[in-house]
Amino acid sequence: xxxFVFHNPTTILFGKDQIKKINQLVPADAKVLIxxxxxxxxxxxxxxxxxxxxxNREVLEFGGIEPNPxxxxxxxxxxxxxxxxxxxxxxxxxxxxxxxxKFISLATYYPKDATDLLYYGFRDITPDVVPQVIPIGTVLTxxxxxxxxxxxxxxxxxxxxxxxxxxxxxxxxSVLEPEITFTLPPTQVANGIxxxxxxxxxxxxxxxxxxxxxxxxxxxxLQTLIEVGKINVEQPDNYDARANMVWAxxxxxxxxxxxxxxxxxxxxxxxxxxxxxxxIDHGKTLAIIYPALLDVMKKQKFAKLLQYAxxxxxxxxxxxxxxxDAAIAKTxxxxxxxxxxxxxSEYGLNKTAVDEVVTQLEAHGMVKLxxxxxxxxxxxxxxxxxxx
Ligand code: NZQ
Ligand code: ZN
Numbered sequence: 001x002x003x004f005v006f007h008n009p010t011t012i013l014f015g016k017d018q019i020k021k022i023n024q025l026v027p028a029d030a031k032v033l034i035x036x037x038x039x040x041x042x043x044x045x046x047x048x049x050x051x052x053x054x055x056n057r058e059v060l061e062f063g064g065i066e067p068n069p070x071x072x073x074x075x076x077x078x079x080x081x082x083x084x085x086x087x088x089x090x091x092x093x094x095x096x097x098x099x100x101x102k103f104i105s106l107a108t109y110y111p112k113d114a115t116d117l118l119y120y121g122f123r124d125i126t127p128d129v130v131p132q133v134i135p136i137g138t139v140l141t142x143x144x145x146x147x148x149x150x151x152x153x154x155x156x157x158x159x160x161x162x163x164x165x166x167x168x169x170x171x172x173x174s175v176l177e178p179e180i181t182f183t184l185p186p187t188q189v190a191n192g193i194x195x196x197x198x199x200x201x202x203x204x205x206x207x208x209x210x211x212x213x214x215x216x217x218x219x220x221x222l223q224t225l226i227e228v229g230k231i232n233v234e235q236p237d238n239y240d241a242r243a244n245m246v247w248a249x250x251x252x253x254x255x256x257x258x259x260x261x262x263x264x265x266x267x268x269x270x271x272x273x274x275x276x277x278x279x280i281d282h283g284k285t286l287a288i289i290y291p292a293l294l295d296v297m298k299k300q301k302f303a304k305l306l307q308y309a310x311x312x313x314x315x316x317x318x319x320x321x322x323x324x325d326a327a328i329a330k331t332x333x334x335x336x337x338x339x340x341x342x343x344x345s346e347y348g349l350n351k352t353a354v355d356e357v358v359t360q361l362e363a364h365g366m367v368k369l370x371x372x373x374x375x376x377x378x379x380x381x382x383x384x385x386x387x388x
Pocket of ligand 1: 143183191
């Protein structure tokens with residue numbers, strides 16, 4: 001197991017009727033900006049519940065943060081914050097609103113052109129870069145990204161999606177009320193399951209480092225998502241199934257299963273280009289790329305693939321090669337069982353997409369991906385051709 005430091009400061013308020021508790025967690029004298037997306041959080045009454053819980057505090061709203069939040073939209077919120085002297089941000093939404101709010105928090109006190117912040121990648125944005133951030137609380141409306149309990153975000157700018165990370169943008173607290181997610185359309189539920197599944201795999205299916213706790217926690221999350229995945233898509237108001245999905249998605253990317261182990265993230269980086277170029281939902285891009293990536297990287301990942309086959313899918317028949325192939329096939333079938341198409345060609349794109357994605361990966365410096373750096377643009381091309 002590799003060395004690690006683990007610290008996660010986010011308080012989780014999980015279950016029914018939790019929003020009212022934020023009254024104790026937001027400073028009494030805070031001037032609050034509620035950030036939200038295209039309107040679902042207004043329509044289902046969650047923004048109003050947050051306002052009610054905030055009581056007498058001065059509260060402003062900023063709506064219109066789009067999926068794959070755009071830099072330009074977020075900078076409009078920064079202007080409001082600077083003009084109004086906002087001291088606390090309440091993000092009400094899915095990954096896009098929460099990620100966008102993290103960026104808003106970082107950009108407000110950045111003294112220069114905030115596009116600079118898009119080029120730190122996975123490096124921490126430290127106090128010498130951004131001297132002050134605005135504290136964040138969240139109410140999660142879409143279980144998927146783990147953004148409600150982690151320190152990262154992904155921001156769209158031009159033709160790219162840029163990871164942004166800072167230890168100081170962990171939400172101070174996040175409300176996870178599974179019932180809030182009942183209004184999600186089935187396609188977003190499916191996206192969320194695929195996203196949480198691939199987050200787990202990016203940290204689990206690499207090479208063995210004898211990290212038994214992390215491995216078994218990851219396998220538990222994967223098995224849970226397999227058990228409850230289809231139920232969640234088909235029964236939007238099944239509380240127990242949704243509660244398990246919500247917690248699995250949070251646990252998949254709050255840092256816990258990723259400590260001390262190698263991490264891959266190639267599927268995410270390739271998937272981000274598919275979203276940036278063609279607008280395919282984040283979760284769907286992962287379901288397209290991941291089975292093809294496993295196929296191409298089978299040799300590099302062989303030991304963990306066999307562990308995954310045995311422990312997650314209970315595959316015991318055949319040669320090792322057959323077991324690995326069966327596990328990859330099961331993975332694709334799982335995504336398809338949620339109603340997600342797993343081939344690029346099924347999204348109305350022609351084969352030039354393969355070249356376009358490779359060109360963008362190169363433009364963004366994504367030329368040594370995966371846990372070993374072995375996914376060069378040439379290897380990415382093979383993966384994309386297989387995924388087509
Ligand atoms: O905008 P509104 O009207 O709210 O509608 C949203 C949006 O259209 C809708 N929605 C959300 N909650 C709802 C709801 N509709 C009805 N009822 C509800 N309760 O769902 C749509 C998609 O929302 P979005 O926030 O974009 O989805 P998701 O949570 O999947 O977030 C995707 C974004 O997160 C980034 C992705 O790149 C993408 O930009 N990621 C962030 C990560 C992180 N911070 O750690 C990691 C991930 O790998 C991912 O890259
Ligand atoms: Zn993701």
